[in-house]
Amino acid sequence: MTFINTFATRVFYAIILLMAVLVLNFSLMHMAPGDVADTIAQSMGGADKEVLDAIRTDYGLDQPFLVQLGRYMGNVAQFDLGHSFFFNQPVTQLILERLPATLLLVISAQLLALFVGVVLGVYSARKPNGIVSHFVTFFALFGYSAPVFWTGILLLISFSLMIPILPVAGMRDVTIEGNFWVHFIDVARHLVLPMITLASIFLALYSRLSRATMMETLGSDYVRTAKAKGLSERQVVYKHALKNSLSPVITLAGLQFSAVVSGAVLVETVFSWPGLGTLAFQSIIARDTPTILGILFFSALVVIVGNLLTDLALRLVDPRVGGKG
Amino acid sequence: MTTPLLKVENLRIELTTRDGVAPVIDDLSFELGQNENISFVGESGCGKSMTALAIMGLLPEKIGRIASGSILFDGEDLTKASPARLRAIRGNEISMIFQEPMTSLNPVYTVGEQIAEVIREHQGLGRKAAWDMAADLLDAVRIPNARGRVSDYPFQMSGGQRQRVMIAMALACQPKILIADEPTTALDVTVQAQIFDLLRDLRKDTGTSIIMITHDMGAVAEMAERMIVMYAGRGAEIGPVEQIIEHARHPYTKGLTSCVPHIVSQLTEDRARLTEVPGIVPGLKDFGKNMCLFASRCNHRTEECLSARPPMKPFENGQIAACWHAEDV
Known part of the structure; x- marks a missing residue:
């Protein structure tokens, strides 16, 4: 209630x-x-x-x-x-046509960054002096300081010239025909590079934060209790410690959501991804006021909905957030 | 004579610190019998908790290690047991309650889940059965309306209730040994008495041996049969509680027992001015020196105390004291 x-x-x-x-x-x-x-x-x-x-x-x-x-x-x-x-x-029609592409990019990049970030963070927290831990620290600094369009162009060059295994522009190949799954795989292949580019900054942030909170949690009294119960290392880390470390990461992810959306504008432009970002770019150049206003409105909507979802996620992870206390 | 349940022999634990390696436990030996309650007393930093963690196999990784000696539990040397074997013993045959009930429970799981988890792990019960048993255990540790509170989160409980939950968790698998590391330090005086009552009754019912670590001499006198006085990582005095309180053979024990205040408004001959043990426990870097580490605070000090570590001198009544002047104290 x-x-x-x-x-x-x-x-x-x-x-x-x-x-x-x-x-x-x-x-x-x-x-x-x-x-x-x-x-x-x-x-x-x-x-x-x-x-x-x-x-x-x-x-x-x-x-x-x-x-x-x-x-x-x-x-x-x-x-x-x-x-x-x-x-x-x-x-409205213009934006609704483009919105799915942007949502796909933003959500997949955010999920990739969260998942890989937390995995790296947890791993390096368990071995704070190991090679992965140093790699995470270095990578975080690199990922955070490299501008997203620069990372994008770098990936674009490497994958178009040196290892041409992935498409570098657009969202689907118009020459491809087939059932749903053929198109699904086509879009997924197009998604890889923009997604990695957009995720790189946030991945760095999330891995640093989850490493820090995880190290704190692993030293806490209730983790000692969990060990004293005779639970396995896996249960101690992934059941008892991880769930407690997630709240700060989710909070940060919520705060960063607007940054992901604005980062998407740059990434879409670099990779000609047919989303709101490209549309924003074109309409600003053309001084198309109604379109710009519309895009700004939808971006705000996306960010606000993102924050609401963050709140919901926090409730799932931590019973103390607005619980029945 | 029956073999003791737990037998610790010549235990030495080393901690790696910035200043080098220090023996936080130095040549400690003691025994714990079936259904016996022994108490560890001593000031903070004397190695009481370290001993408990060593028995649990939970010494801080990479910092602390058992350098020599053995911990025989039911004839099995825990210092040589595999991590998997230790996990099977922990929480099952030997369990532990900690000093900080406020932070020792995981805030994001219900208390029922945290109790049921240990039952599922060691007894192989299903979810439903383990959950029901968790509710029964909460009832056994006298939490009112246990059925309703089993799905509460720790933040919905008071400190005393959380410590009861910890006790329920520790006793879930009917362990042979329960280690209670200052179980009441963080609690109100009235709640302390309730927790001690509870522990005493549970011990009567289950026959669990208890190792209690405490500062509270009153609790020791009430709960334990034997006590071990620790000083700077070494056993200072071991023996039956009543005899030690009656006539301590180590100056440090004497100091500790005379620190206990009695509620008497007038100073009389029976109840003289409250005394204290002057000075502080030596720093870690002094641990392990071949001398009596208490010497700097002792008024019986002689040359001998500074030049060699006193041996454990046994007395006829079962007391053992590590003091060169034990006969004269």
């Missing part, structure tokens, strides 16, 4: 937060120089002031700021994010 209440409160705050994001985004875009009229005029090959004014009247851009904002918010409430002049499509 309390759980449902807390969850409902969380969702309520999330909606308020989304509205604040909308207002802020809209205001920022409004303040930026240039508008849709310029873009349309550009695509027509130039226009004089009269034509520009006519376009502005058509799209309601001559109205006061607050009127425009109110109209925009009203439209968003009805899931209408406007019309993209550059792509000549409704923005």
